[in-house]
Amino acid sequence: MRVASVLESISAGIRCFASHAGRAGEVVGSVDKKHTISGVINVPQRILMGPGPANAHPRILAAQALPLLGHMHPPFLAIMDEIKSGLKYTFQTDSPYTLMVSGTGHAGMEACISNLVEPGDKVVVGNAGIWGERVVEMSKRFRGEVTDLKVPAGQTVPYELLKQTLEQQKPALLFLCQGESSTGTHQNLTGLGELCKKTGALLLVDTVCSLGGVPMFADAWGVDAIYSGSQKCLSAPPGGAPLFLSPRAMEKIQRRKTPPATYNLDLNLIGDYWGWFGKRSYHHTGMVSTCYAMREALALVNEEGLESMWSRHKELHHRLWDGLHSMGLKSFIEKDEDRLITVNTIKVPEGIDWAALIKNAMDEYNVEIAGGLGPSAGKVWRVGIMGYNARPANIELVLTAFKDGLKKQGWKKF
Ligand SMILES: Cc1ncc(COP(=O)(O)O)c(C=O)c1O
Structure with missing residues (x-):
């Protein structure tokens, strides 16, 4: 390589270094402002009766x-x-x-x-x-x-x-x-x-x-x-x-x-x-x-107290199922003793669009009912009864949302 070209490449390197580093404290480059957000965060209030998260206390x-x-x-x-x-x-x-x-x-x-x-x-x-x-x-x-x-x-x-x-x-x-x-x-x-x-x-x-x-x-x-x-x-x-x-x-x-x-x-x-x-x-x-x-x-x-928490969850689980049974709905879990109180899985009956019922619950009642997950996907709805949300008014709301959602799809069993 000729001496002149070696010197040229060294000086190009120095110019490049200078343009990246700048002097101490000096900002080099300009801020790209195409990705920005501003204003106060806006979060809708929802009643979360799916498998979690539940609403916080x-x-x-x-x-x-x-x-x-x-x-x-x-x-x-x-x-x-x-x-x-x-x-x-x-x-x-x-x-x-x-x-x-x-x-x-x-x-x-x-x-x-x-x-x-x-x-x-x-x-x-x-x-x-x-x-x-x-x-x-x-x-x-x-x-x-x-x-x-x-x-x-x-x-x-x-x-x-x-x-x-x-x-x-x-x-x-x-x-x-x-x-x-x-x-x-x-x-x-x-x-x-x-x-x-x-x-x-x-x-x-x-x-x-x-x-x-x-x-x-x-x-x-x-x-x-x-x-x-x-x-x-x-x-x-x-x-x-x-x-x-x-x-x-x-x-x-x-x-x-x-x-x-x-x-x-x-x-x-x-x-x-x-x-x-x-x-x-x-x-x-x-x-x-x-x-x-x-x-x-x-x-x-x-x-x-734990005992009182456990019985509150259990009572509401029974209240939910009394209501669901009266609409002709059934549990996904065959054996009584295998049923989880905190996350309830409800069989989607033949001919009912599970996603439409979930959408109706959210649109009309602001309440989250979830669909299935993994092996239960497309087969069940999931209703959580958990913590702060485990209250009678929330169970009534879920039942009303089910009733309305089913009625809108022509369900006749209640
Ligand atoms: C039984 C069980 N295990 C593990 C997890 C995973 O927890 P996370 O989503 O908080 O990571 C969940 C979440 O729903 C759960 O229900």
């Missing part, structure tokens, strides 16, 4: 608007401690290992799987719908050896099948979804904690749409790990995932040969931020406002 929304604290400030750490304590009550446990994962139910799910499953571990998944499906997929991603106990949509996983599988396979983990919101089933957990202990498995339970709406006794039932969600029976906005580990589950995490393949959801590190080990270390910036909301949500649970 006003006291929880007010708490969420309180001034921010630093995520390591002592008054905020005290709020985190209150959450741990409120969760102990809500899960019914004395285990010191409760906290709220920053993220939705999926973050709780992934925190449990990624920490409790080591590569090569056997994982048995009771799969009654899309949440079982996702745990199958997630466990494989964390290199578990999965046995997928898939049951037909609308059924729960039979105790005998679980017993036989646990005894034969001796897995490290058994997963069950207490409230399968895609199909509307309630998995009975009786006797499974004991069985898991006998066969050396940990019992992991999804309670995203059931915690606070139906009984859960983590210690008495021998459950080892639970994740949940904020936006359903706990009446808070989405964004926080309550989590519980038994001392047995904690031992397994501490005995791991390799750290979990996720830093963000490493429960040793998150637990250290939440004070599980007698100190506090920064792991991530805690979700300050979401923690205020969770603190208030748990205070409401504690004030109302």
Whole structure:
């Protein structure tokens, strides 16, 4: 290369550098204004009677608007401690290992799987719908050896099948979804904690749409790990995932040969931020406002009392079904004992356009009724009875919306 051309290319490089960098503090380039938004946010008010989120309690929304604290400030750490304590009550446990994962139910799910499953571990998944499906997929991603106990949509996983599988396979983990919101089933957990202990498995339970709406006794039932969600029976906005580990589950995490393949959801590190080990270390910036909301949500649970919450949900479930039956509608779930109280699945009768009924409910009554999901898509409507929304007036509104929607489609059975 000639000397002149070398000098030319060096000076072109310097010109190019100068035009990108500018002088310290100098703005180089011009702002493209084609993508902008302005004005105050506009959100319609709706009554959310689908499978979640449910409407949040006003006291929880007010708490969420309180001034921010630093995520390591002592008054905020005290709020985190209150959450741990409120969760102990809500899960019914004395285990010191409760906290709220920053993220939705999926973050709780992934925190449990990624920490409790080591590569090569056997994982048995009771799969009654899309949440079982996702745990199958997630466990494989964390290199578990999965046995997928898939049951037909609308059924729960039979105790005998679980017993036989646990005894034969001796897995490290058994997963069950207490409230399968895609199909509307309630998995009975009786006797499974004991069985898991006998066969050396940990019992992991999804309670995203059931915690606070139906009984859960983590210690008495021998459950080892639970994740949940904020936006359903706990009446808070989405964004926080309550989590519980038994001392047995904690031992397994501490005995791991390799750290979990996720830093963000490493429960040793998150637990250290939440004070599980007698100190506090920064792991991530805690979700300050979401923690205020969770603190208030748990205070409401504690004030109302679990028994009273469970019976409120149950009563309204019966009230809903009295009304639906009187219109000639039927449950998607054959067996009474398998029906979930908090997410109700209603069979779409032949000749009825389910989507038109949902649209009519929203247009005319401002109320959300949802369609099916995964295995129940196109076959059911789903009505949530959860938390702050579990009130008689809301059930009446849903029934009125059903009646009107069916009438408009020429339904004659009432
Ligand atoms: C039973 C169940 N598990 C898990 C999830 C996932 O939770 P999220 O959407 O908050 O991540 C849901 C959400 O509807 C659920 O109902």
